[in-house]
Amino acid sequence: MLQPLQTNSQIPTYPRYICANCRLPEPGRNYCIFDKNEVDYFVKQGENSLPYLTDILQHSNHEAQITETLYILDRMIDNGTKGIDKMYPVFSRFNNTTSPNIQTFLAGIYRKIQVPDAFGVLVKMLIQNSLKPNNPNQTFDPNEEIGGAILSYLSERFRSGD
Numbered sequence: 001m002l003q004p005l006q007t008n009s010q011i012p013t014y015p016r017y018i019c020a021n022c023r024l025p026e027p028g029r030n031y032c033i034f035d036k037n038e039v040d041y042f043v044k045q046g047e048n049s050l051p052y053l054t055d056i057l058q059h060s061n062h063e064a065q066i067t068e069t070l071y072i073l074d075r076m077i078d079n080g081t082k083g084i085d086k087m088y089p090v091f092s093r094f095n096n097t098t099s100p101n102i103q104t105f106l107a108g109i110y111r112k113i114q115v116p117d118a119f120g121v122l123v124k125m126l127i128q129n130s131l132k133p134n135n136p137n138q139t140f141d142p143n144e145e146i147g148g149a150i151l152s153y154l155s156e157r158f159r160s161g162d
Helices: 036-059 063-078 084-094 100-113 116-131 143-160
Strands: none
Touching: 036 063, 036 084, 063 084, 063 100, 084 100, 084 116, 100 116, 100 143, 116 143
């Protein structure tokens, strides 16, 4: 069981490596496995956990940790947490990633927060991925989520008349 520490600001924290039980997709399993208790904890904290999650995204170079943190933020959006759209400068650190895991979760977040700057990034990701030869060891195609995010941007624009 994860036990949060209380800091002076009363924001619960975990050790910087929050992804102790996280497993990325592998052949035979095309999905991630995250610690449900850990994810639920951060989702329940809402806006209070954003500084901690932001710090992880700003400093981590660990693919599984970044992927799990993006998953937590995606769930927080679904749960109504405010302010995640303001994190675009932090997310933009990963705009040039070639990791299909990070691309998939990043595109899912961009689809939901609809930050105008992210549209071009999504198009660039889709084009760059389409120019690479298929990797037979890749467990899933991030272009499905990237393409869906692009379509979401376009459909929102047409609906609003912009």
